[in-house]
Amino acid sequence: MPIDLRGKPIVITGASSGIGLATAFACAQAGMPVILAARRLDRLREAEATIINQGGKAVALVCDVAKDYDCTRLINESCARFGPIYAVFANAGFGFECGIEHSTPEQLREIFEVNFWGTVRLYHAALPVLRARGDGHLLACSSCLSKIAMPYFGAYSATKAAQDHISRAMRLELAGSGIYVSSVHPIRTRTEFFDETDRRSDPTGQNMRKRLAIMQPPERVADAVVACLRRPRGEVWTSTSMRTAMGLATIFPRTADRLLSLALKRRLMRRAEESRPAP
Ligand SMILES: NC(=O)c1ccc[n+]([C@@H]2O[C@H](COP(=O)([O-])OP(=O)(O)OC[C@H]3O[C@@H](n4cnc5c(N)ncnc54)[C@H](OP(=O)(O)O)[C@@H]3O)[C@@H](O)[C@H]2O)c1
Structure with a gap:
C-alpha cells in the first residue's frame, strides 16, 4: 500500500528555485503541508502564496543551511507551524567548475558546508522529531555525479558522493525504525544551477561546462521524489540509461576514465578551435 501523504509536513531546502521549488509544488499537490526554505525570502513567499491560493498549506522560512542555528530553527519553527514534521528534502546545493589543484580551501570548504554539512545539519535537527513520531523520511538531493568523479567538478562530485554515502549508511542504521532514508540522483536538469555554476567559475575555464540542449525539467525529479515518498526506496533515478552507465563506470573504472x-x-x-581568430 502506498503511504498516504496527506497532512504529513515536509521541509524542503533550496525551495526558492529549480528542483526544490518543483518538489514543493508536487508535495503540496499530494496534500503535504510544505515548509519552503532557502535564503531568498521573496522567492519563497511567491511559492507560498501560489500553494495557498491552490488550496494547499505552505510557509516560507529563511534558512542558510551553512549555519547550524538556521537548520535547528528551521525544524523547530516548522514543527511549531504544522506539528511534527514527517519528511525533509535536503536539496539546497550548488556547483563550480575548477580543477582540484587550483580550487582554494575556501571554495572547497564552502561547497562542503552547503552540499554536505547542510544535509547533515538538517538530518541531525530533524531526526529527534522523526524518532518521536516513530515514522518519517529523510531525502538528500545527490546527483548522478555521486557515482563518478567528473574532471573539473571534483569538489562538487565529492560532496554528492558524500551525501550518497551518509544516506546509504543511515538507511541501514535506521532500518526497522519506521524512518526511511533516500538519495536522489538527478541528471542534467533545467534550473538556475548552471547560471550559479557560471557565476562561481572561471569564465575562461569552460572545460566540461557545456550547455546541452537536452535537459530534463525539474518537475521530472519532483514527481520521482513524491513517488519515493509514497513508496520508499533507497535511490531515486530519473534516467535508467544514466543509472546503468554509472553502474558500469563503477565496475569498469579504467574504461570510464578513458571515456x-x-x-x-x-x-x-x-574550445581551442572556437577561440582561434578567423583567417
Ligand atoms: N540542475 C542539475 O542539473 C542538477 C543535477 C543533479 C543534482 N542537482 C542538485 O539539485 C539540487 C538543487 O539544485 P537545482 O538544480 O534546483 O539548482 P538551483 O535552481 O540553483 O537551486 C538551488 C537552490 O539551493 C538554494 N541554496 C543554495 N545555497 C544555499 C544555502 N546556503 N542555504 C539555503 N539554500 C541554499 C538556492 O536558494 P537561495 O539562493 O535562495 O538560498 C536554490 O533554491 C542541488 O543540490 C544540486 O546539486 C542538480
Whole structure:
C-alpha cells in the first residue's frame, strides 16, 4: 500500500528555485503541508502564496543551511507551524567548475558546508522529531555525479558522493525504525544551477561546462521524489540509461576514465578551435 501523504509536513531546502521549488509544488499537490526554505525570502513567499491560493498549506522560512542555528530553527519553527514534521528534502546545493589543484580551501570548504554539512545539519535537527513520531523520511538531493568523479567538478562530485554515502549508511542504521532514508540522483536538469555554476567559475575555464540542449525539467525529479515518498526506496533515478552507465563506470573504472578523458580532450580541442581568430 502506498503511504498516504496527506497532512504529513515536509521541509524542503533550496525551495526558492529549480528542483526544490518543483518538489514543493508536487508535495503540496499530494496534500503535504510544505515548509519552503532557502535564503531568498521573496522567492519563497511567491511559492507560498501560489500553494495557498491552490488550496494547499505552505510557509516560507529563511534558512542558510551553512549555519547550524538556521537548520535547528528551521525544524523547530516548522514543527511549531504544522506539528511534527514527517519528511525533509535536503536539496539546497550548488556547483563550480575548477580543477582540484587550483580550487582554494575556501571554495572547497564552502561547497562542503552547503552540499554536505547542510544535509547533515538538517538530518541531525530533524531526526529527534522523526524518532518521536516513530515514522518519517529523510531525502538528500545527490546527483548522478555521486557515482563518478567528473574532471573539473571534483569538489562538487565529492560532496554528492558524500551525501550518497551518509544516506546509504543511515538507511541501514535506521532500518526497522519506521524512518526511511533516500538519495536522489538527478541528471542534467533545467534550473538556475548552471547560471550559479557560471557565476562561481572561471569564465575562461569552460572545460566540461557545456550547455546541452537536452535537459530534463525539474518537475521530472519532483514527481520521482513524491513517488519515493509514497513508496520508499533507497535511490531515486530519473534516467535508467544514466543509472546503468554509472553502474558500469563503477565496475569498469579504467574504461570510464578513458571515456571521460577523451570527452575532455575533445572539449578542449573544440574550445581551442572556437577561440582561434578567423583567417
Ligand atoms: N540542475 C542539475 O542539473 C542538477 C543535477 C543533479 C543534482 N542537482 C542538485 O539539485 C539540487 C538543487 O539544485 P537545482 O538544480 O534546483 O539548482 P538551483 O535552481 O540553483 O537551486 C538551488 C537552490 O539551493 C538554494 N541554496 C543554495 N545555497 C544555499 C544555502 N546556503 N542555504 C539555503 N539554500 C541554499 C538556492 O536558494 P537561495 O539562493 O535562495 O538560498 C536554490 O533554491 C542541488 O543540490 C544540486 O546539486 C542538480
